[in-house]
Amino acid sequence: MLKTFRIGGIHPPENKLSAGKKITPLALPQQVIVPLSQHIGAPATAVVKKGDLVKVGTLLAQATGFVSANIHSSVSGKVNKIDNALDASGYRRMAIYIDVEGDEWEESIDRSETIVKTTSLTAEEIIKRVAEAGIVGLGGATFPTQVKLTPPPGNKAEILIINAAECEPFLTSDHMLMMEKGEEVLIGTSLLMKAIHVTKAVIGIENNKKDAIAHLQKLAVEYKGIEIQPLKTQYPQGGEKQLIDSIIRRQVKSGALPISEGAVVQNVGTAFAVYEAVIKNKPLIERVVTVTGKEVANPSNFLVRLGTPITELIEAAGGLPPRTGKIIGGGPMMGKALVNTEVPVTKGSSGILILSEKEAVRKPMENCIRCAKCVSACPMGLNPTQLMTATEFTQWDLAEKNHITDCIECGSCSYTCPANRPLLDHIRYGKGKVMGIIRARKS
Amino acid sequence: MILIAAISLGVIGAISAAFLYAASKKFEVYEDPRIAEVQEALPAANCGGCGFPGCSGFANACVKADELDNLYCPVGGAEVMSEVAKILGKEVTTAEPMVAVVRCNGNCNARPRNNTYDGARTCAIASTLYGGETGCSYGCHGFGDCVSVCNFDAIHIHPETGLPEVIEDKCTACGACVKACPKNIIELRKKGPKSRRIFVSCINKDKGAVAKKACNNACIGCGKCVKECAFEAITLENNLAYIDYTKCRLCRKCVAVCPTGAIHELNFPPKKEPAAETKVKEETIQ
Numbered sequence: 033m034l035k036t037f038r039i040g041g042i043h044p045p046e047n048k049l050s051a052g053k054k055i056t057p058l059a060l061p062q063q064v065i066v067p068l069s070q071h072i073g074a075p076a077t078a079v080v081k082k083g084d085l086v087k088v089g090t091l092l093a094q095a096t097g098f099v100s101a102n103i104h105s106s107v108s109g110k111v112n113k114i115d116n117a118l119d120a121s122g123y124r125r126m127a128i129y130i131d132v133e134g135d136e137w138e139e140s141i142d143r144s145e146t147i148v149k150t151t152s153l154t155a156e157e158i159i160k161r162v163a164e165a166g167i168v169g170l171g172g173a174t175f176p177t178q179v180k181l182t183p184p185p186g187n188k189a190e191i192l193i194i195n196a197a198e199c200e201p202f203l204t205s206d207h208m209l210m211m212e213k214g215e216e217v218l219i220g221t222s223l224l225m226k227a228i229h230v231t232k233a234v235i236g237i238e239n240n241k242k243d244a245i246a247h248l249q250k251l252a253v254e255y256k257g258i259e260i261q262p263l264k265t266q267y268p269q270g271g272e273k274q275l276i277d278s279i280i281r282r283q284v285k286s287g288a289l290p291i292s293e294g295a296v297v298q299n300v301g302t303a304f305a306v307y308e309a310v311i312k313n314k315p316l317i318e319r320v321v322t323v324t325g326k327e328v329a330n331p332s333n334f335l336v337r338l339g340t341p342i343t344e345l346i347e348a349a350g351g352l353p354p355r356t357g358k359i360i361g362g363g364p365m366m367g368k369a370l371v372n373t374e375v376p377v378t379k380g381s382s383g384i385l386i387l388s389e390k391e392a393v394r395k396p397m398e399n400c401i402r403c404a405k406c407v408s409a410c411p412m413g414l415n416p417t418q419l420m421t422a423t424e425f426t427q428w429d430l431a432e433k434n435h436i437t438d439c440i441e442c443g444s445c446s447y448t449c450p451a452n453r454p455l456l457d458h459i460r461y462g463k464g465k466v467m468g469i470i471r472a473r474k475s
Numbered sequence: 476m477i478l479i480a481a482i483s484l485g486v487i488g489a490i491s492a493a494f495l496y497a498a499s500k501k502f503e504v505y506e507d508p509r510i511a512e513v514q515e516a517l518p519a520a521n522c523g524g525c526g527f528p529g530c531s532g533f534a535n536a537c538v539k540a541d542e543l544d545n546l547y548c549p550v551g552g553a554e555v556m557s558e559v560a561k562i563l564g565k566e567v568t569t570a571e572p573m574v575a576v577v578r579c580n581g582n583c584n585a586r587p588r589n590n591t592y593d594g595a596r597t598c599a600i601a602s603t604l605y606g607g608e609t610g611c612s613y614g615c616h617g618f619g620d621c622v623s624v625c626n627f628d629a630i631h632i633h634p635e636t637g638l639p640e641v642i643e644d645k646c647t648a649c650g651a652c653v654k655a656c657p658k659n660i661i662e663l664r665k666k667g668p669k670s671r672r673i674f675v676s677c678i679n680k681d682k683g684a685v686a687k688k689a690c691n692n693a694c695i696g697c698g699k700c701v702k703e704c705a706f707e708a709i710t711l712e713n714n715l716a717y718i719d720y721t722k723c724r725l726c727r728k729c730v731a732v733c734p735t736g737a738i739h740e741l742n743f744p745p746k747k748e749p750a751a752e753t754k755v756k757e758e759t760i761q
Contacts, residue, residue: 116681122606124681371590371605394593457595461603 034239036264037274040411042444043266044365046240050204050324050331055212057335058348060132064107064339065117066092067127070378071168072175073099078128084111089138089315092128095163101176101379102166103128104315106337108136120361122371130339142312147215151223151310158227158310165309166316166379170301171195171270172362174380177302181227183291190294192225192233193279194303197269199238200363203383205320206300208333210237210244213304214251220307221258228296233258234279235300238265267365268442272297274411286438301382321345321377325386327353336377342384343373357392360385365443398451406445406455412438416445416455423462432466439463509562510534516558517548522626524549524649542566549573550627550647572666573648575630575641579615579660580676580737582636585691586611602657610689613679615639615660621652643670665720669742673723673730675700676739680713687735694737700729 069075076093080086086105093103109132117127137143153161163178183189194217198206210217217235225233235252237245239262249260263269263278273284275297282293290297298306301319308314317338324331329350336345342361346352352359352373360367361375364385406416414435422431436459445455513534521529525548527536537546537559547570548555560567586609592601598620606612617637621630629645630652632638639652639661653661660678675694679686683695696714708722709729718729718738730738 116685121604123612124685368604369590454595454600457600457604461595461600464603 034262034264035278036266037269037277037411039277039413040409040444041266041268041274042409042447044201044447046265047201047324047326048204048207048240049202049326049328050322050333051207051241053204053208053330053332055208055320055333055335058337058340058345060107060135060337061340061344062132063112063341064130064132064337065127065341065374065376066103066106066130066339067117067119067125067376067378068093068103069119069125070103070174070338070380071101072173073097073101075126076100076103076166078114078126080111080114080128082111082113085109086111086130087136087138088317089141091315095166095176099176099179101168102164102315104166104317105130106317106339107132109133118372118375120368120370120375127376141314143314147219148311149219153310155227155229158223158306161310161313162227162306165305165314167302167305167309168316168379169299170305170319170379170382171299172366172380172382174378177298177306180296180298181224183228183296184289187289187291188294189228189230189291189296190232191280191296192221192228192230193275193295193297194221194224194233194235194300195270195272195275195297196235196237196241196244196300197263197275198241199265199267199269200365200367200383201267202324202385203322203363204324205322205333205382207241207244209301209304209320210241210248214244214247216307217300217303218248218251218255218258219311220303220305222255223306223310224296224298224303225257230296231257234261235259236261236263236269236275236279238263238269240265268411268440268444271411271440271442273440286435316379319377319379319381321381322383323349323386324383325353325388326391327356327388328386329353338378339376341374341376342370342381345377345384346373346386353386353388355389356386357389358387360387365447366441394454395452397453400451400453403450405448405450409444409448411442411444412440414439416459417453419462420453420455420458423458423465426465428462428466428469431462432469436463436466437470507538510538512562513537513559516551516555516562518550518555520550520626520647520649522550522647522649522651524647524651537563549649552647573663574643574646574666574670574672575648575650575652576662576664576672576674577615577630577639577641577660578662578674578676578678579613579638579658580636580692580739581609581611581614581690582638582692586614586689592616599655599657611679611681611686611693613658613660613677613681614690615658620655620657621661624651624655626651667720667725671725671743672720672741673725673727674718674720674739675716675737677737678715680715682714686714692735692737694733695735697734699732699734700738703728703732 074096077096078093080092087108090105092105095102109130112129112131114128116124119125159178159181167177168174221233245262252258276295284293305316321336322333323345332349359370361370419436439459443456517530525533527533543565557567588608592608596618598616598618601616615638619632621639627645629642630639633640648663677694679693686693687695698711700716701709701711706722706724708719710717730740
């Protein structure tokens with residue numbers, strides 16, 4: 033019996049169309065758009081100005097405050113302008129536009145393929161390099177990694193959990209990263225272990241990636257303390273709290289951080305980025321992005337420089353199919369529909385999913401029949417239908433009492449609802465409202 | 476037997492009555508009778524426009540307050556306030572009558588839709604998700620959160636423009652729609668003499684070219700109106716003009732110079748014609 037989390041969960045069709053497709057580097061675009069806010073927290077402050085020449089790896093923007101991240105140039109060329117650019121949600125945010133000229137890298141970056149397994153750096157130095165490289169959680173939450181590696185006082189990490197569940201249907205970027213860069217992922221994991229002073233790490237991989245499990249198990253023999261844990265395929269296993277429950281059978285209390293149970297969770301992509309930053313001195317300038325969809329000619333996994341407009345990726349995968357209904361940034365469960373194909377790839381973009389008109393259609397909403405499917409599906413043990421009603425009638429006290437702020441926005445409730453009720457839409461809104469109320473009360 | 480039952484019941488009744496009487500005297504809560512009187516005078520809309528929880532809350536506040544300076548019932552207006560003042564024997568407060576104004580004129584023709592939203596149909600939720608169905612991330616969603624909060628049936632989505640339209644006679648300036656609009660499009664402005672008003676019907680802060688591309692009727696921040704205004708009533712900030720209604724003298728010069736037609740005038744008589752006696756038909760928002 034394979035391990036999995038114990039509350040709720042669903043199993044949507046996996047549709048991993050691009051599994052097994054090699055990671056191919058995408059051709060450099062003509063211009064990249066690098067938003068100053070690609071992470072949770074304060075936007076970075078630009079340190080270049082119009083007309084500056086930059087190389088690959090040049091610092092473009094400095095982290096502002098503790099929860100923030102550096103941003104580096106992903107291409108070489110000239111800064112065209114610093115201006116507003118559309119982000120994925122149609123709002124305008126500040127971004128740096130760079131016209132690409134050639135492909136010149138900073139000399140400090142080691143571009144060789146040789147794998148270095150050991151480092152003499154101390155934990156503090158590793159964390160410093162991670163912060164300098166602007167690494168954020170690459171699973172999609174984009175929380176600055178150095179913050180996660182610095183536990184708040186009074187907490188001690190006991191175990192490192194590497195999130196390689198990739199529970200979102202369609203997405204395969206982490207899967208292919210493990211297949212092709214397995215060694216680097218494991219070194220990155222041991223570096224993270226060193227950074228948080230733990231001797232044990234578990235890489236949790238869902239059972240629908242049997243080849244990746246076998247591959248890493250073979251490699252992991254050489255690494256002390258790293259264990260590969262196959263998991264039963266179930267969504268949302270990649271949720272931090274779900275993964276902790278799956279692997280070490282501990283439940284993170286309502287409102288608490290994973291560190292309260294002694295766990296630090298990092299994405300497998302983050303582990304790879306940490307390897308590159310610490311060993312190769314390479315900042316976070318590119319990532320693996322899956323471009324997929326049932327109608328897409330060539331579902332693929334691309335290695336993309338950050339800031340590349342997503343049109344380029346779609347073109348490389350065979351162009352936009354006719355009768356496209358929706359383009360989603362991320363996976364089908366938690367991804368966001370994009371309003372514009374000019375938006376750039378950012379640190380948090382794990383995939384681009386193209387749905388046909390037929391797939392994208394949302395069925396009309398009907399009345400709640402009190403079947404409680406959403407209640408059984410909720411991985412946080414919440415009562416989604418009640419939370420939706422509380423939000424509809426602006427009963428924020430009731431919503432707060434029923435832990436609306438614990439919602440991880442996985443969308444399992446909306447997925448299971450036979451009446452097609454937009455549960456998550458309402459709960460997400462209510463969660464924001466309640467969090468605002470709590471903040472106002474505290475201050 | 477019957478006699479005993481009647482006597483004992485009578486005794487119990489008498490004791491209880493005495494107890495209840497004593498209790499009611501001891502625990503009596505004195506309520507100023509004027510609160511009820513004031514509440515009687517109020518419109519009983521319970522809209523919260525005054526800032527108190529319903530009309531009884533407002534009545535309570537009026538009675539307790541020394542002066543009626545900061546208390547005003549937007550629904551009842553001057554008439555009701557003078558009645559309240561009469562009951563309480565206090566000074567009458569007067570406030571300029573206000574009205575809700577929708578500051579978006581991006582109708583379906585001016586602001587083409589470039590995507591379709593199929594989530595929960597409320598503006599509040601849509602705006603937490605993204606900028607909207609058009610290229611303008613400041614503009615009206617048109618799902619009618621303002622309509623559903625209005626207690627007075629004073630705001631409706633116009634079927635052709637897809638934008639909310641305020642029915643001035645019904646609007647009480649309670650401010651419910653102002654609070655409900657997640658885009659902060661609706662503003663309470665001075666009603667003005669004969670309901671005449673001039674305002675910039677746009678809140679797009681993008682640069683001119685970007686704003687114009689998203690919507691033909693957008694304010695592009697060109698500043699022509701600022702130069703034209705002789706009373707320094709117009710300010711330009713973040714590529715957006717704003718007319719201060721306390722300074723505006725309703726000369727209408729800015730309306731004529733606006734290249735995109737973002738400045739709207741309401742209830743003015745047509746130009747170059749002798750002013751008609753009665754109210755001119757309300758200009759439909761284009």
